Amino acid sequence: MTEEAYPPKITAERTLLEGFLYYLSILLRYKWLIIIITSISAVGVVAFSIITIILPPEKSPLPNIYQAQSVLLVQEAESGALGSIIMSLGLSLPGGPRSPPGGLDYGQMALMILRSRIILDPLVEEFIIVDKNKTIERKKTTSRRALLSHAEFNYARSTGALTISYSAIDPVFASEIVNRMVELLNEWFLSKGGTRKLKQKDLLEKKIGEVSLDISKLEDEIQDFQKKHGALTVEELAVSQATLLADLRSQLVLKEMAIKNYMQFTKIEDPVLIRLKAERDNILELIEQKERDFSRMDFPALSLEFARLRMALDIQTRIFKSLSEQYEIIKLSLESEPVFQILELAEVPDVKSGPSRSKICMVTVLIAFMGSIMLAFFLNTMNKIRNKEKVE
16 A cells, blocks of 8 residues: 555654654663763762751751741731720821821831841841951941841731741741841830820820910900909890899989979978988989990990900810820820730741752753753764765
8 A cells, every 4th residue: 555545644643653763762772871861960969969968057058048937917006995995985096097098007117127227237236247358338238138138028918917037047047037127126116106106295295284274364364354344245244234224223213203202291401302312313323324334335346355265265175175185095005005916936947948959859850861862862963964974
């Protein structure tokens, strides 16, 4: 049967099988090359891994790395107990809570502080040793970079968990670095946050004292106004003056009636009649005096003055109430929970975090195996080229 008699599918399968057998024959021809290269690489990488384990970490080209880790829980600006108290009162902390978008985020602030010189420089001075031949500034810069290259900080906003980790060949050193970072971060928040709240508390105390003094002055002015005009309000003053004049006029009418009645019985000026006329004249004089005083009184001006005093007193009272509320909230916040809680301090790790020598061995052997196959195909191609040149 000729090749044209085979269906296309069978022809393709034959071609694929022939190709597979062809390449397999090449691999079999160079099988010892592939086996030797793969074996040498396997023995070499295993020996290298064993040597890296035996050698001290300081001299080992691939030492064990240990990662120490500490977990902190970042609190919100209003702690649970304090926040519930404030919300039940219908109040809020001065400056507002942390949670609104664009507000203060203690987690992001902690990340920024951990990467700053505030934390790095004390750690450099306590733990890091650099080349003494370098200048002081280069020492600090190099040490900061070395410290940050081995440190890792992660903040999960959804849970409020802040993770601080450090990797080193010495597990004790790694745990000491992490715990010292936590300690320095805690000291910074306590000093800066506490100082800010204490300053705010002192400022509120001073302002409350000033407002209290203003309230006392306004109360004294209102009392003087009321004592001077004999009324508690301008409306009461007008009513009292009108009532007084009405009473005096009633007394005047009664005196005049008494004089007329008494004159019906006597025509001479006896002492009783003289006394009645004198009392009538006194009442007339008092009425005229009160009318003059009443006409001189500017009731609109008095009303405005009294309203101004009352309004100023009301404003100062409201300010005093607001400042007092904020003062009590600040006092509560000074006694509330810290910015973050330490869930886990770093322990000395007893299990290495890297490197994975088994993976290194497998990858190395696989690369050597694939490389030997590529080399076998390359050598086969070169042999074919040389044979072709000889034939020609």
